[in-house]
Amino acid sequence: MQLNEATARRRFGSVPVVRLATVDALGRPHLVVTTFVVDGDHIYLAVDQKPKTSRELKRVRNIRANPEVAALADHYDDDWRRLWWVRADGSARITTDANLMAGPIELLTARYPQYRSDPPRGPVIAITVTAWSGWAYTEPDRP
Amino acid sequence: MQLNEATARRRFGSVPVVRLATVDALGRPHLVVTTFVVDGDHIYLAVDQKPKTSRELKRVRNIRANPEVAALADHYDDDWRRLWWVRADGSARITTDANLMAGPIELLTARYPQYRSDPPRGPVIAITVTAWSGWAYTEPDRP
Numbered sequence: 001m002q003l004n005e006a007t008a009r010r011r012f013g014s015v016p017v018v019r020l021a022t023v024d025a026l027g028r029p030h031l032v033v034t035t036f037v038v039d040g041d042h043i044y045l046a047v048d049q050k051p052k053t054s055r056e057l058k059r060v061r062n063i064r065a066n067p068e069v070a071a072l073a074d075h076y077d078d079d080w081r082r083l084w085w086v087r088a089d090g091s092a093r094i095t096t097d098a099n100l101m102a103g104p105i106e107l108l109t110a111r112y113p114q115y116r117s118d119p120p121r122g123p124v125i126a127i128t129v130t131a132w133s134g135w136a137y138t139e140p141d142r143p
Numbered sequence: 144m145q146l147n148e149a150t151a152r153r154r155f156g157s158v159p160v161v162r163l164a165t166v167d168a169l170g171r172p173h174l175v176v177t178t179f180v181v182d183g184d185h186i187y188l189a190v191d192q193k194p195k196t197s198r199e200l201k202r203v204r205n206i207r208a209n210p211e212v213a214a215l216a217d218h219y220d221d222d223w224r225r226l227w228w229v230r231a232d233g234s235a236r237i238t239t240d241a242n243l244m245a246g247p248i249e250l251l252t253a254r255y256p257q258y259r260s261d262p263p264r265g266p267v268i269a270i271t272v273t274a275w276s277g278w279a280y281t282e283p284d285r286p
Contacts, residue, residue: 010211021164021172029164033217
């Protein structure tokens with residue numbers, strides 16, 4: 001069964017990591033797993049690795065070339081009656097301004113205790129979700 | 144640390160589901176979670192839903208328009224020293240011929256007991272992997 005938007009958004013926000021798909025300038029997809037926070041119809045992620053080189057990460061370069069992104073949350077269980085997934089389609093922008101990054105980084109640090117000693121440095125990727133879609137094998141419990 | 148190709152391929156094949164990114168004719172990414180089997184540098188997936196309409200699934204239409212795909216396996220643990228991911232980048236083709244689908248569907252049915260009473264009908268998506276890449280927080284155990 002398809003999930004309604006409220007259920008889809010809630011389930012998306014319940015998992016620790018999602019997968020982010022971006023597209024490069026040549027039309028090739030790129031895929032990473034990432035921590036995130038949901039705030040209404042916005043999803044925020046932050047680059048948390050120390051840069052190895054001066055080159056920007058591919059996900060960041062891709063978004064600068066093409067802002068269209070998709071993010072997927074899913075749940076697996078050997079009992080397939082428990083499977084579900086939620087996809088957020090939207091448009092992303094890159095934020096490197098420290099003042100604008102502060103709010104999302106605070107939300108991420110509050111959500112993940114692992115960040116408390118070493119918060120993400122950024123840049124921050126802010127996604128405006130234009131469509132939440134989702135599916136579950138069986139009817140979800142009503143909230 | 145980066146994973147070598149053999150370790151990356153092995154870990155990819157160890158998880159029950161991966162996420163497949165495709166790109167539509169307008170350059171927008173699409174993302175699904177899927178069962179799969181790995182055979183050397185090939186990955187096989189099959190459409191397992193009964194078609195709701197005569198329209199092909201978006202992943203199939205996308206691959207017909209643009210064969211470039213990426214697939215991601217990842218492992219999450221609250222202990223971030225156990226995190227890892229593997230990405231397979233490659234080129235996909237759609238197979239609807241029953242003779243060509245038989246081998247992949249047999250592999251999928253052998254891997255997933257859940258398919259035994261109701262094997263995937265197809266089409267089959269066959270990915271030729273051109274690059275395996277992967278990362279783990281800590282050194283993997285040597286095989």
